[in-house]
Amino acid sequence: MDVKTWTFLIVGLSFALYIAIAIRSRATSTGEFYVAGKGVPSLANGMATAADWMSAASFISMAGLISFMGRDGAMYLMGWTGGYVLLALLLAPYLRRFGKFTVPDFIGDRYYSNTARVVAVLCAVFVSFTYVAGQMRGVGVVFSRFLEVEVNTGVIVGMVIVLIYAVLGGMKGITYTQVAQYCVLIFAYLVPAIFISIMLTGNPVPQLGLGSNVLENGVPGSVSLLDKLNGLSADLGFQAYTDGQKSTIDVFFITAALMVGTAGLPHVIVRFYTVKRVKDARISAFWALLFIAILYTVAPAVGVFARTNLLETIPNKEYAALPAAKSEGGWFKNWEKSDLIAWVDKNGDGKIQYTSGPAFIGKPSFREDDQGGSLLGKHGERLLDNEKTDGANELYVDRDIMVLANPEIAGLPNWVIALVAAGGLAAALSTAAGLLLVISTSVAHDLVKRTINPGISEKAELWTARIAAGGAVIVAGWFGINPPGFVAQVVAFAFGLAASSFFPAIILGIFWKRANLYGVISGMIVGIVFTSSYIIYFKFVNPAVNNSDHWLFGISPEGIGTIGMLINFVIACGVSLVSKAPPAEVQDMVDRVRYPREALESADS
Amino acid sequence: MSETPSAAARARYWRKNLSWLGGLLSVWFIVSYGCGILFVDQLDKFKLGGVPLGFWFAQQGSIYVFVVLIAVYVLVMNKLDKELLGDQFQ
Numbered sequence: 001m002d003v004k005t006w007t008f009l010i011v012g013l014s015f016a017l018y019i020a021i022a023i024r025s026r027a028t029s030t031g032e033f034y035v036a037g038k039g040v041p042s043l044a045n046g047m048a049t050a051a052d053w054m055s056a057a058s059f060i061s062m063a064g065l066i067s068f069m070g071r072d073g074a075m076y077l078m079g080w081t082g083g084y085v086l087l088a089l090l091l092a093p094y095l096r097r098f099g100k101f102t103v104p105d106f107i108g109d110r111y112y113s114n115t116a117r118v119v120a121v122l123c124a125v126f127v128s129f130t131y132v133a134g135q136m137r138g139v140g141v142v143f144s145r146f147l148e149v150e151v152n153t154g155v156i157v158g159m160v161i162v163l164i165y166a167v168l169g170g171m172k173g174i175t176y177t178q179v180a181q182y183c184v185l186i187f188a189y190l191v192p193a194i195f196i197s198i199m200l201t202g203n204p205v206p207q208l209g210l211g212s213n214v215l216e217n218g219v220p221g222s223v224s225l226l227d228k229l230n231g232l233s234a235d236l237g238f239q240a241y242t243d244g245q246k247s248t249i250d251v252f253f254i255t256a257a258l259m260v261g262t263a264g265l266p267h268v269i270v271r272f273y274t275v276k277r278v279k280d281a282r283i284s285a286f287w288a289l290l291f292i293a294i295l296y297t298v299a300p301a302v303g304v305f306a307r308t309n310l311l312e313t314i315p316n317k318e319y320a321a322l323p324a325a326k327s328e329g330g331w332f333k334n335w336e337k338s339d340l341i342a343w344v345d346k347n348g349d350g351k352i353q354y355t356s357g358p359a360f361i362g363k364p365s366f367r368e369d370d371q372g373g374s375l376l377g378k379h380g381e382r383l384l385d386n387e388k389t390d391g392a393n394e395l396y397v398d399r400d401i402m403v404l405a406n407p408e409i410a411g412l413p414n415w416v417i418a419l420v421a422a423g424g425l426a427a428a429l430s431t432a433a434g435l436l437l438v439i440s441t442s443v444a445h446d447l448v449k450r451t452i453n454p455g456i457s458e459k460a461e462l463w464t465a466r467i468a469a470g471g472a473v474i475v476a477g478w479f480g481i482n483p484p485g486f487v488a489q490v491v492a493f494a495f496g497l498a499a500s501s502f503f504p505a506i507i508l509g510i511f512w513k514r515a516n517l518y519g520v521i522s523g524m525i526v527g528i529v530f531t532s533s534y535i536i537y538f539k540f541v542n543p544a545v546n547n548s549d550h551w552l553f554g555i556s557p558e559g560i561g562t563i564g565m566l567i568n569f570v571i572a573c574g575v576s577l578v579s580k581a582p583p584a585e586v587q588d589m590v591d592r593v594r595y596p597r598e599a600l601e602s603a604d605s
Numbered sequence: 606m607s608e609t610p611s612a613a614a615r616a617r618y619w620r621k622n623l624s625w626l627g628g629l630l631s632v633w634f635i636v637s638y639g640c641g642i643l644f645v646d647q648l649d650k651f652k653l654g655g656v657p658l659g660f661w662f663a664q665q666g667s668i669y670v671f672v673v674l675i676a677v678y679v680l681v682m683n684k685l686d687k688e689l690l691g692d693q694f695q
Binding site: 073082085088208251256286290293297595596600 | 661
């Protein structure tokens with residue numbers, strides 16, 4: 001069977017599974033819709049959290065990013081797992097004890113203010129939409145490449161699937177679909193990694209394959225894989241893979257911003273509300289990180305494998321001699337057809353020169369004739385409108401494709417390629433569903449029930465939540481079909497914003513009784529204003545000076561959220577100290593968050 | 606039902622909780638920001654199974670340590686809860 005048939009089969013089966021699960025676990029009350037009735041076992045919650053946490057970016061893009069960044073790629077690995085440690089130790093158990101549904105609920109009650117609640121809702125909705133847009137793009141890319149349908153059709157299919165199980169099942173439906181999606185995505189990630197690890201090093205464990213020697217004629221040779229990759233890189237004029245490219249201070253601050261930014265992600269925090277007791281929340285946090293770590297420790301190995309295979313197969317080959325699209329080994333031309341690989345023959349020798357530096361300015365813009373067909377060059381390559389650079393590099397490879405193309409590059413069987421497509425979809429859909437639920441909960445519970453219309457009946461609230469989820473799916477789909485050109489910038493924005501606003505407010509709320517409304521609000525405002533002006537200046541107002549010579553202490557806009565967070569902490573503490581302490585009932589509430597419920601039983605009654 | 610723990614016992618529980626958090630987060634900081642970023646070049650002079658040590662901490666080791674940190678946290682907090690609540694803890 002060819003790749004397309006296999007993909008239809010595997011993706012179709014996985015979708016049928018998700019829908020069957022959603023129908024079996026429909027939500028019938030708001031409690032079930034928001035937090036699955038608080039009855040999810042820790043192990044299942046751990047898997048669901050892992051699927052929720054690992055987005056299309058983790059599955060599709062991360063290993064690719066690492067393979068282009070080398071050692072600096074560690075900022076994503078450490079940022080997204082280290083942030084989870086902060087979440088599990090500093091936030092999750094306490095928020096679970098607080099016992100309400102959402103983070104805006106906590107902010108609103110702890111700082112005794114509906115304004116604070118509404119600000120928190122807006123932040124949560126903004127962060128969630130930014131993320132959902134990325135997931136929908138991921139769904140579109142997978143569909144267009146593997147099923148050869150329009151990206152838009154792909155997005156719409158994805159929307160319908162999410163709509164069915166998020167709107168019908170609520171958190172209960174999502175939780176059990178996410179368990180299935182975790183199994184699909186981890187299997188899909190591991191199978192090609194294990195295959196390629198065996199092919200390159202003979203070691204079936206990718207994490208160990210990373211440090212093994214390369215096979216020569218089927219037996220381990222004397223050169224380690226990383227030494228070989230460093231050698232290949234040096235020959236082509238790239239920096240050594242195991243060396244850093246960015247400055248230490250920048251890596252430090254970006255990692256910190258990613259950690260703190262992810263720790264405050266609302267869709268992951270809400271998962272800890274779905275288990276019975278605080279004890280279960282802690283255990284499921286452990287399971288979740290264990291399940292996440294399986295993918296995150298394989299990703300750097302995949303990055304190395306993919307980079308080695310790419311550097312071995314493409315540079316200095318004649319374009320015309322590469323296998324045609326859709327034929328065996330035709331991955332290069334397949335992805336060129338999907339706009340994600342581009343080649344300009346600068347020196348006219350018909351060979352693909354690949355070295356450091358961009359081949360041309362910006363993303364590829366392919367030249368088309370009146371009917372929208374591609375215009376081809378002398379060797380059959382697609383022609384580009386982009387302005388060429390002076391450098392010798394002729395090749396553009398989109399970072400997002402490395403994981404998806406990896407099995408093709410390594411020549412793995414068709415069913416493995418199809419499996420990767422299903423895995424990418426599982427990762428994107430599970431995260432999208434979690435985020436959509438946060439949006440609908442924020443609107444129905446925090447905005448309507450707690451702020452606008454407190455008298456709303458349970459049934460009406462459930463319907464409001466369903467309608468909000470449906471509306472959110474449509475908005476997210478619109479972003480997927482018309483992706484804003486600035487998605488990457490907006491993502492930097494979302495992390496910076498989460499780091500410089502939410503995180504200090506929650507931490508101070510739990511660990512410092514003296515923190516009050518005035519302190520936290522002024523801290524949040526200064527933190528957000530500082531961070532967003534820095535990002536807006538370098539990303540939108542004056543992108544020409546977006547380089548380390550002009551950055552504050554050499555910190556890029558991606559890492560500035562860390563400084564914003566520090567400023568927020570200082571201001572929040574200072575202002576809290578000079579203004580009046582929070583009321584006694586709020587201090588009692590902090591006690592309830594800090595100690596097990598049983599320890600306060602009689603004090604309460 | 607047995608008695609609710611005294612205020613002193615609760616204060617002790619919270620102090621222990623905070624010092625464990627401090628300890629665990631110090632390890633968290635040392636393996637990620639220390640070994641993986643600040644001292645990565647110095648550690649790269651050593652090798653662990655074919656991988657430069659600093660590179661290994663940055664892309665593998667720190668993640669393994671994170672998993673262990675949460676496991677320790679789960680065990681410690683269960684123990685602290687038990688100390689505070691005695692038989693009521695299940």
